[in-house]
Amino acid sequence: MKLQKFALADVTLERSPGSDAEIYAGNLVDERHGGPVTIGYGRYAPDQTLTETMAVDDIMILLAGRLSVSTGAETVEAGPGEIVYMPKGEAVTIRSHEEGAVTAYVTYPHWRSARG
């Protein structure tokens, strides 16, 4: 592994697996590259919902727009420059609002390998 820089334009966004929502993710670094973490960008169309039990620790950094993330116990809302930490094992529902959202994410370990 060596120093790398990424921009949103570098990624190929694909629909988030296991969901019909208009939510897209694209890995830039993952299990194919030999390091411990997956790095990528996500894009949420307006008013989308995704429910998932976290298979890995997932850190989302909001770059644009706004997301709400709920567990049974609480709801957090994040906008540009804010960070949402979704630890492994948490069951979360992620909702985008009318402006949609763009995120950067880091997962440990690799989310695609963990989902099998």
Place this chain on the structure above:
Amino acid sequence: MKLQKFALADVTLERSPGSDAEIYAGNLVDERHGGPVTIGYGRYAPDQTLTETMAVDDIMILLAGRLSVSTGAETVEAGPGEIVYMPKGEAVTIRSHEEGAVTAYVTYPHWRSARG
């Protein structure tokens, strides 16, 4: 560990250890919390330089301003919304420009434990 949301205002920034530069970092999640990753924010005053051999994998997301990161082999430059991946073992020089910079970062494993 449970769902958490962070903003820049939540962090206490401290001068980056081992450097006299006007570069500050503040962990929000780290070895004190039992998870695998450290999460935090960084702030770079204008025209600062930091040279470091990475003890951990470090992913920086530029939130504001601009940074250049150089190895012997190459230099990358990143602005808002862009990601710089500095893998463990890389020797890097990070330079801020006239506008300074604000970053979010994720490291695996915990950078403070790895530096000893």
